[in-house]
Amino acid sequence: MxxxxxxxxxxxxxxxxxxxxxxxxxxxxxxxxxxxxxxxKNRNVIAICADLSESTRMLGFKEALPDQYIEIGVSEQMLVxxxxxxxxxxxxxxxxxxxxxxxxxxxxxxxxTMALNETNVKIAGAHAGVSVGxxxxxxxxxxxxxxxxxxxxxxxxxxxxxxxxxxxTLAVAAMNGPVYLRFGREKTPVVTTxxxxxxxxxxxxxxxxxxxxxxxxxxxxxxxxxxAEKLARDGIECMVVNNHTVKPMDEKxxxxxxxxxGAVVTVEEHQIFGGMGSxxxxxxxxxxxxxxxxxxxxxxxxxSGDPAExxxxxxxxxxxxxxxxxxxxxxx
Amino acid sequence: MxxxxxxxxxxxxxxxxxxxxxxxxSLLAAGSGHSAGPLDMADVFTVLxxxxxxxxxxxxxxxxxxxxxLSCGHIAPVRYSAMAYGGYFPIEELLTxxxxxxxxxxxxxxxxxxxxxxxxxxxxEGLAQGTGMALAAKMDGKSWRVYVVTSxxxxxxxxxxxxxxxxxxxKLDNLIAIVDRNFIQIDGSTEDVMPLEPFADKYRAFNWEVxxxxxxxxxxxxxxxxxxxxxxxxxxxxxxNTVPGKGVSYMEGDYTWHGKPPNKEQADVALRELQAERxxxxxxx
Ligand SMILES: Cc1ncc(C[n+]2csc(CCOP(=O)(O)OP(=O)(O)O)c2C)c(N)n1
Ligand SMILES: [Mg+2]
Numbered sequence: 022m023x024x025x026x027x028x029x030x031x032x033x034x035x036x037x038x039x040x041x042x043x044x045x046x047x048x049x050x051x052x053x054x055x056x057x058x059x060x061x062k063n064r065n066v067i068a069i070c071a072d073l074s075e076s077t078r079m080l081g082f083k084e085a086l087p088d089q090y091i092e093i094g095v096s097e098q099m100l101v102x103x104x105x106x107x108x109x110x111x112x113x114x115x116x117x118x119x120x121x122x123x124x125x126x127x128x129x130x131x132x133x134t135m136a137l138n139e140t141n142v143k144i145a146g147a148h149a150g151v152s153v154g155x156x157x158x159x160x161x162x163x164x165x166x167x168x169x170x171x172x173x174x175x176x177x178x179x180x181x182x183x184x185x186x187x188x189x190t191l192a193v194a195a196m197n198g199p200v201y202l203r204f205g206r207e208k209t210p211v212v213t214t215x216x217x218x219x220x221x222x223x224x225x226x227x228x229x230x231x232x233x234x235x236x237x238x239x240x241x242x243x244x245x246x247x248x249a250e251k252l253a254r255d256g257i258e259c260m261v262v263n264n265h266t267v268k269p270m271d272e273k274x275x276x277x278x279x280x281x282x283g284a285v286v287t288v289e290e291h292q293i294f295g296g297m298g299s300x301x302x303x304x305x306x307x308x309x310x311x312x313x314x315x316x317x318x319x320x321x322x323x324x325s326g327d328p329a330e331x332x333x334x335x336x337x338x339x340x341x342x343x344x345x346x347x348x349x350x351x352x353x
Numbered sequence: 354m355x356x357x358x359x360x361x362x363x364x365x366x367x368x369x370x371x372x373x374x375x376x377x378x379s380l381l382a383a384g385s386g387h388s389a390g391p392l393d394m395a396d397v398f399t400v401l402x403x404x405x406x407x408x409x410x411x412x413x414x415x416x417x418x419x420x421x422x423l424s425c426g427h428i429a430p431v432r433y434s435a436m437a438y439g440g441y442f443p444i445e446e447l448l449t450x451x452x453x454x455x456x457x458x459x460x461x462x463x464x465x466x467x468x469x470x471x472x473x474x475x476x477x478e479g480l481a482q483g484t485g486m487a488l489a490a491k492m493d494g495k496s497w498r499v500y501v502v503t504s505x506x507x508x509x510x511x512x513x514x515x516x517x518x519x520x521x522x523x524k525l526d527n528l529i530a531i532v533d534r535n536f537i538q539i540d541g542s543t544e545d546v547m548p549l550e551p552f553a554d555k556y557r558a559f560n561w562e563v564x565x566x567x568x569x570x571x572x573x574x575x576x577x578x579x580x581x582x583x584x585x586x587x588x589x590x591x592x593x594n595t596v597p598g599k600g601v602s603y604m605e606g607d608y609t610w611h612g613k614p615p616n617k618e619q620a621d622v623a624l625r626e627l628q629a630e631r632x633x634x635x636x637x638x
Contacts, residue, residue: 072506072546093539094509094547095476155385155451157459159426159474174609233613326453334453 022283030068044211048204048240049147051183055190056115056145060086062326065080066113066194069093071100076206077117077147097122098130105134108330113141113194119152120146120162120203121154128168135199135240136143136174141194144169150290151331152240161323167295169201169333170268176200177180177268178221179238179289179297182211196221207328222266222351224274230258233346234278237288238264238297239335241316245288248342259346275304279311284349286314286340290332293317312352314345344351357575363634365571368438369399370631373446375434375447377496377623380614383451386459389610391431391502393535393595396569400436401500401531405578410440413468420486422470424479425504425533427612432469433457435504442466477510479503480530487528487588493527493596498582501530506538509547514559520588521560528588529581530561533568535597537608556590568593601626 023215036353060082068082069091083090093099097118104114116123124144125130135142149162169177177200180186186204193200211226219225226244227248237245242263248257262278264271285305289296293315305311318335332338357365372395380386401421404407408418423432432448437444442456449455456466460474471482483501490497504582507513520528532552540546553563562584566577574593581589597606597611600624616625 070540072509074540075541092546094543095506095538096509096547097510098511126475155383155459157451157474158462159458159460159472324453325451325455325459328452 022350031145034221037183043050043243045208046211046352047206048075048127048180048186049078049185049207050188051083051180051208052145052147052190052202052204053081055194056185057082057085058114059191059194060089063113063194064089065111066115067091067107068217069100069104069114069116071118071123071149072096073118073287077145079117081318095346096128097126101127101130101142102134102199103132105138108142109138111286115143115145117145118149119160120165121160124169125162125165125170131157131169131199132172135170139174140199141197142344143202146201146203150202150205150239151318152205152207152290152328153205154328155325156327157325157337158322162197163200163291163318163323164295165203165265166291166297169300170300171295174199175268176201176221176266178266179203180265181237181239182209182213182261184211184215184217185219189221189265192221194217205240209240210243212242212246216294222269224266227263227265228259228261230260231282233284233349234260234262234282234284235286235288235342235346236262236264236278236298236301237266237274239290241288241290244337245342248341249345250345251314252346253340256349257346263295264301267300270300270349275301275330276309279305279309284312286316286342286345286349288316288337290337291317312349314349316342316345356398356512356579357572359598361491362572363379363405363637365399367421367631367632368403369395369523370439370627370634371573372399372431372481372633373436374624374627375444376430377601377615377620377627379430379447379450379457379615381432383619385416386451386614387612387616388500388604389537389597389608390425390428390533390535391434392601392604393569393597393599394428394431394502394533397502397531397533397574397593398431400571400575402439404575406502407497408468409434413441415552417497418468418494420483420499420523420591421502422473422483422499423461424473424480424501425476425507426473427497428504429457434459436468441500442476464595476504476507479507479512480513480516483528483530484523484525487520487525488523489523490527491523492558497527499526499528502533503530504533505535505543505549505552506546508549510534517556517559517561524586525588529578530588530590531574532590532592534592534597535595537597537611539611541608560587562587562589563592564589564593565594567594581626600630
C-alpha cells in the first residue's frame with residue numbers, strides 16, 4: 022500500500038481539526054485545472070460538455086483551448102456515444118455533466134460504446150453525492166459508483182480533495198481505457214498537498230492504527246480523519262485508508278488492512294448497496310473474512326437541504342463514522 | 354378572440370403578478386434556485402391553473418382532474434407559486450422552498466406534493482410520461498386531458514423526440530405540449546449551444562398540430578390554448594415565445610439568470626417593480 026504518511030497530509034492533522042484552519046476547495050476545481058493541463062500536454066485531449074460548462078469547471082478549458090472544446094447541449098447519451106466515436110478516431114475525450122446524467126442517464130451507451138468497445142473516453146461526473154444539497158434527490162447521484170464498477174474494463178476513481186482530483190485527472194488522461202472520475206460540488210477540506218503521492222490503483226494510508234481500518238473514498242475522508250482523532254482520545258486507534266481507486270481496487274492493501282486491524286469500516290457518499298464498501302466486502306469475504314460496518318446512504322433517496330445537514334441526516338458525519346467504528350470494535 | 358372579459362383579463366394579470374411575487378420571495382428565502390424560467394412562465398401557469406385546468410385544489414388527486422406535468426423541473430418555483438395562489442397550500446409555505454424536510458423540493462417530487470404528477474428535473478422525460486398518461490386515458494375512455502410544460506433546451510434530449518413520435522402514432526388529441534421558447538439555456542443562447550430552429554417545422558414533421566403565440570400575453574395564450582383543445586386526431590404543441598426573467602427589468606433577456614436567485618437587494622428591486630406593475634394594472638383595470 023502506498024504510504025502517504027510522510028506527506029504533509031498526515032502531518033497536518035492537528036491543523037485539520039481546527040475547522041477555521043482548513044482550506045476548503047471544491048473537488049471540481051481540481052478537475053478544471055487538471056483537464057486544461059492534460060489538454061496542453063496532449064492536443065488530442067478534447068473536452069465535451071452538455072450545457073454545464075461552468076458548473077463542471079470545463080469553462081476554463083473552453084477559454085484556454087477553444088479548438089479542443091465541444092459543446093453539444095442537453096444530450097448526455099450523445100455525449101458518450103459521440104465521444105466513443107471520436108476516441109476510435111484517435112481523440113482522448115473528457116466528457117462532463119452531472120454524475121446523475123453522466124453516467125446516470127447514459128449507462129447502456131457507456132457499457133457498449135465505451136467499455137465493450139474499449140474506447141479511450143473519460144467520464145467526468147460532477148455534483149455527485151447528497152452534498153449537492155438543495156437541488157434535491159433528482160440531482161443527487163448516489164448510485165453511480167455501483168453502476169460503473171460492475172462494468173468490465175472500466176476504471177473508477179473517486180479522489181478525496183481538489184488537489185487529488187487534479188492529480189487523478191492527469192493520471193487518467195495518461196492511461197489508455199475507459200474511466201469514470203467522480204467529484205463533487207461543494208467546497209470540501211483539502212487534506213493532501215502537492216507532495217502527497219498519487220498512483221492509480223494504489224490505496225494510501227493517511228493515518229496509522231491497529232484497531233479498526235477505516236476505508237474511505239471521496240470527500241468524506243475529512244470526516245473519517247476527524248472521527249479517528251476523536252476515537253484516539255478513547256484509546257481506539259484507526260488506520261485511515263484513502264481508497265481512491267474503486268476499480269480496479271487495491272486488493273492487497275484491503276486484505277493487509279483487514280489483517281492488521283481485524284475490523285473494517287467503509288465510508289462513502291453513496292448508497293451502501295453496490296458501492297466501494299460492497300467491493301471491499303467482496304474482497305474480504307473471499308480472502309479474509311472480517312467484520313465490516315458500512316457508512317453511506319442506507320437504501321434511500323436524498324432530498325433538498327443544506328449539504329452539511331444532509332451528510333449528517335444520512336449518517337455520514339464524523340459522529341456516525343465514530344459510532345460505526347465502535348460497532349466494528351465490538352464485533353472483533 | 355379569447356373568451357376572457359376585460360375584467361377577467363385584468364384579474365388574471367394581477368394573479369400572474371402575485372405568482373411572480375411568490376417566485377421572488379421563495380427564491381430569496383431558498384438562497385439558491387432558478388429565476389429566469391419561472392418568471393417567464395408565470396403568465397402561462399396562471400392561465401393553466403385559473404382558466405384551463407379542470408381540477409380541484411382542495412382535492413388534488415381527484416380522479417378526473419386534468420394532468421399538468423412540468424417536464425423542466427428546475428422552473429418549479431412558478432408551479433409552486435401558482436399552486437399556492439391557486440389554493441393548493443398556504444402561500445407562506447413557499448418560503449420552505451429547497452429547505453430540509455419541505456414538500457417543495459428543489460425539483461418537484463410526485464410522492465411529496467400531490468398533483469405535481471411526475472418527479473422532474475432531469476430534462477426531457479416529461480413528454481414521454483405525459484404520452485403514457487394520455488394513452489392510458491384513451492384506453493379507458495376518460496375525458497381528462499394532459500398538459501406538458503417543457504423548456505426549449507429539453508428539445509436537445511433524444512427521449513423528448515421519441516415521445517413526440519409516439520404521441521403522433523397514437524393520435525393523442527388529449528395531449529397538449531407547451532414549450533417555454535425563451536431561447537436561453539445554461540451555457541448561453543439555444544441557437545449557439547445547439548440550434549433548435551426551425552423549431553415549429555420539427556413538430557410539423559412529426560405530425561403534430563403547431564401553434565405559436567406570445568407566452569407573456571395572457572389573452573393571446575388563452576385564445577391559443579382554447580384553439581388547441583379543439584384539434585382532433587393529433588397532439589398539439591403551443592410554442593410560447595417568452596422573455597426570460599419577464600417582469601423583472603434587470604433579469605429580462607439575460608441568460609445568466611437561468612440558475613441563480615436574487616439576493617436581498619435584487620429581490621427588493623424586483624418586488625418594487627412588481628408592485629408598480631400591480632398599481633398600473635389596478636389603475637387601468
Ligand atoms: C438530463 C439533464 N441534463 C442536464 C441538466 C442540467 N440543466 C438544468 S436546466 C438545463 C438547461 C436550461 O435550459 P432550458 O431547459 O431551456 O431552461 P431555461 O434556462 O430556459 O429555464 C440544464 C442543462 C438537467 N437538469 N437534466
Ligand atoms: Mg430555455
